[in-house]
Amino acid sequence: MTKKVATREAYGRALAELGKKNSAVVVLDADLSKSTKTADFAKVFPDRFFNMGVAEQNLMGTAAGLAAAGKIAFASTFAVFAAGRAFDQIRNSVAYNRLNVKIAATHAGITVGEDGGSHQAIEDIALMRSLPNMTVFVPADEAETAGAVEAAAQMNGPVYIRLGRAGVPPIHGEGFRFETGKAVVVREGRDAAVIATGIMVTVALEAAVTLAKEGIEVRIISMHTIKPLDVKTIVSAARETGALVTAEEHSVIGGLGGAVSEAVCENHPVPLKRLGIQDEFGESGKPDELLVKFGLTAAAIAGAVREVVKRKG
Amino acid sequence: MENSEKELAVLKAAANEIRQDIIRMLGTAGSGHPGGSLSAADIVTALYFKFLRIDPENPKNPDRDRFILSKGHAAPVLYSALAQRGYFKREELLTLRKLGSRLQGHPDMKKLPGVDMSTGSLGQGLSAANGMALAGRLDSKDYRVYVLLGDGETQEGQVWEAAMASAHYRLDNLTAFLDHNRLQIDGPIEEVMSPEPLADKWRAFGWDVQVIDGHDMNQILQAVERALTVKGKPQMIVAETVKGKGVSFMENQAGWHGSTPNQEQTEKALAELLANKL
Numbered sequence: 001m002t003k004k005v006a007t008r009e010a011y012g013r014a015l016a017e018l019g020k021k022n023s024a025v026v027v028l029d030a031d032l033s034k035s036t037k038t039a040d041f042a043k044v045f046p047d048r049f050f051n052m053g054v055a056e057q058n059l060m061g062t063a064a065g066l067a068a069a070g071k072i073a074f075a076s077t078f079a080v081f082a083a084g085r086a087f088d089q090i091r092n093s094v095a096y097n098r099l100n101v102k103i104a105a106t107h108a109g110i111t112v113g114e115d116g117g118s119h120q121a122i123e124d125i126a127l128m129r130s131l132p133n134m135t136v137f138v139p140a141d142e143a144e145t146a147g148a149v150e151a152a153a154q155m156n157g158p159v160y161i162r163l164g165r166a167g168v169p170p171i172h173g174e175g176f177r178f179e180t181g182k183a184v185v186v187r188e189g190r191d192a193a194v195i196a197t198g199i200m201v202t203v204a205l206e207a208a209v210t211l212a213k214e215g216i217e218v219r220i221i222s223m224h225t226i227k228p229l230d231v232k233t234i235v236s237a238a239r240e241t242g243a244l245v246t247a248e249e250h251s252v253i254g255g256l257g258g259a260v261s262e263a264v265c266e267n268h269p270v271p272l273k274r275l276g277i278q279d280e281f282g283e284s285g286k287p288d289e290l291l292v293k294f295g296l297t298a299a300a301i302a303g304a305v306r307e308v309v310k311r312k313g
Numbered sequence: 314m315e316n317s318e319k320e321l322a323v324l325k326a327a328a329n330e331i332r333q334d335i336i337r338m339l340g341t342a343g344s345g346h347p348g349g350s351l352s353a354a355d356i357v358t359a360l361y362f363k364f365l366r367i368d369p370e371n372p373k374n375p376d377r378d379r380f381i382l383s384k385g386h387a388a389p390v391l392y393s394a395l396a397q398r399g400y401f402k403r404e405e406l407l408t409l410r411k412l413g414s415r416l417q418g419h420p421d422m423k424k425l426p427g428v429d430m431s432t433g434s435l436g437q438g439l440s441a442a443n444g445m446a447l448a449g450r451l452d453s454k455d456y457r458v459y460v461l462l463g464d465g466e467t468q469e470g471q472v473w474e475a476a477m478a479s480a481h482y483r484l485d486n487l488t489a490f491l492d493h494n495r496l497q498i499d500g501p502i503e504e505v506m507s508p509e510p511l512a513d514k515w516r517a518f519g520w521d522v523q524v525i526d527g528h529d530m531n532q533i534l535q536a537v538e539r540a541l542t543v544k545g546k547p548q549m550i551v552a553e554t555v556k557g558k559g560v561s562f563m564e565n566q567a568g569w570h571g572s573t574p575n576q577e578q579t580e581k582a583l584a585e586l587l588a589n590k591l
Contacts, residue, residue, distance in 0.1 A: 026451070050447065050482075058440045058474035065444020068422070068430060070375060070452075073444070089471070092434040093441055097422055 004167030010145035012037025060089035067099035079108035079121035109249035111287035120282035126254025128160040140201035147178020183230040189217035193237035200247035206298035243308035252276040271311035328358040334393035340579030361394040383438020384463035385419040400427035436469025465497030479547040480519030494556035527552025
């Protein structure tokens, strides 16, 4: 079995690597550097690392100032504090000015686990994708994370990178190349398509194996960029398979499911089911227990696929 | 150090011109914020006509001094200073708040050359100033960062997060002004939500603090000159000011925070300012 790596760990490594290549990169954290893994960067580049303490509004504003003075500023904290607590600072100081601030938010979704609902960001994708100028990445594994970090550093303007606490297995082979706004078909299929993001890509691949045994061939798409959305790949999937399921560790309101529904309704309506958090807050528990409780399992995805395939008529 | 009578006279005249611009702009726009623009006019004049190392021909020069108007609603005072320094033609001032204008209701760095940071949502300017000051130090540049805050604005928690950080990182290349005009939209700051004692609070947060008369040009110049010599600490200049300063019927009236003069009031205000011109 291949080793699981949390995307936050992949971020820490990619960031330290990026620091060597690009001296304009600076990193800010809000007293969570050991958890967000920005400590990896801080160890190598202490002069380019700024701990702002438990003060997320100032974290984002300071990142904006550094970016306005020519730096590429990576700002990290937990997703719930980054996107939620500092939303106005991200809106007015960062996004409005299209500044080079890369918000790398870790511990997103319910797999934060035991800390409970107060710490489980289930609305951050919706918040970030609603902001003009913002690019939104939700990598599914180590390779997508490394690609997202590199792409974020290359592009001019604000980026939100959503990262997780829990380990995920690799889903891409050696030749994988991350392209902003270009979804990846990780498994072919003609009967339905599951469009997944973050940790749900792995879960969707498990569901595809089960469904294949029943004779249902499912296309699995890793949507690592939520914005700009790869409408072309979504519409192709709708046209070619005729049935869609979205899967995300996020509210079904405004996130991947919302974005895909908008694209499909406008371009090529087909039966569609959104899997995610059903408009409720999370709670304490082990990550695996919570995924079962909130219906983010391979069995739930398989069930949703059967349902949309039936609705094709 | 005494500043020459001649220099003071030039600066006072410039501040008077800025106040006239503010009245003309807001009279034409029909919306906007005269009170806090007028109270900040002398401070902004001192910065733009004496201290800021800037080049209107090269507004993005990485070595330039930065100025952030954290109380972004006082945009007219900044726009007038920028126009008078030659960033754009003074006629453009009368496009304030109109569709398609580069002079947005609150300063927009993407639209207008010379604006170093967009502001408007209160409490955010000092954080951005910290970032610029940190970047300057990291790059071994000798530029300075100036920021102007409102007193009502200090009710925003982010101001104190930022104040803590400026001192923690010993940002001595950062000089802040507090436009202490004591009024906010709903009335006197001490009645709405007192942030006092402000000078003591900044001192407690680790800043070098001076308290001056924010309409006495000589005191402003001396305070900045002294601030420039401070090592290891950010500097706060608490400027005691009068909201609406320079227009008798606007002075100390909270109502003039966000309402604009009609034609008759505009003429009366301009006449007063012209009469007081040196």
